Amino acid sequence: MFYSVRGKLIHMDSGSAVVECGGVGYNCQTTMNTLKTLRLGDEVTLYTYLNVREDAMELFGFSAKTELETFKTLIGVSGVGPKAGLAILSELSPEQVAMAIATDDIKSITRAQGVGKKIAQRIVLELKDKLAKSLSASDGSIQIPGAAANAASGNIPKAVEALGVLGYAPSDVASVLAAFDSSLPVEQLIAMTLKEMGRK
Numbered sequence: 001m002f003y004s005v006r007g008k009l010i011h012m013d014s015g016s017a018v019v020e021c022g023g024v025g026y027n028c029q030t031t032m033n034t035l036k037t038l039r040l041g042d043e044v045t046l047y048t049y050l051n052v053r054e055d056a057m058e059l060f061g062f063s064a065k066t067e068l069e070t071f072k073t074l075i076g077v078s079g080v081g082p083k084a085g086l087a088i089l090s091e092l093s094p095e096q097v098a099m100a101i102a103t104d105d106i107k108s109i110t111r112a113q114g115v116g117k118k119i120a121q122r123i124v125l126e127l128k129d130k131l132a133k134s135l136s137a138s139d140g141s142i143q144i145p146g147a148a149a150n151a152a153s154g155n156i157p158k159a160v161e162a163l164g165v166l167g168y169a170p171s172d173v174a175s176v177l178a179a180f181d182s183s184l185p186v187e188q189l190i191a192m193t194l195k196e197m198g199r200k
Contacts, residue, residue: 028061032090154182
């Protein structure tokens with residue numbers, strides 16, 4: 001329903017930011033990572049997600065599209081609600097979430113407040129399973145046009161796998177990754193790709 005809100009940041013607290021648009025203050029629940037990028041009184045844009053429940057309507061806002069997409073991916077896992085999604089993204093960046101899932105790093109996910117080992121294991125299991133299904137549907141191979149040598153060695157295949165965890169199709173990210181140096185750290189390749197994808 002709401003794609004984004006843009007306006008003056010009139011209030012902030014530990015878990016939310018209020019953006020005034022056309023005389024209406026929209027209270028957006030958000031992450032510590034987004035709050036670190038905001039300054040009271042500034043003109044800001046938050047990418048939003050509206051969660052409708054029987055007893056409430058909650059608006060969530062994020063300073064980057066990639067954080068919003070990661071949030072939506074996380075809450076798509078059974079048993080993971082918006083509160084857990086915010087906690088994970090307050091502790092980890094979208095790139096770190098992707099890496100944690102791709103490398104079975106449950107410990108990093110459990111650093112988030114209120115996220116136990118069982119939830120972390122479910123996140124890793126469900127999202128890796130989702131990735132495996134999407135890869136098998138596309139014959140399981142990752143083709144990177146014009147960068148076969150680049151892809152065969154280096155960290156590009158790992159970055160493609162981690163980005164797949166976040167819901168990006170290998171064919172979509174492959175052409176972006178082909179332009180980068182394959183010897184860069186996986187997390188940096190993910191961050192650069194997410195930044196580039198956010199511009200499209």
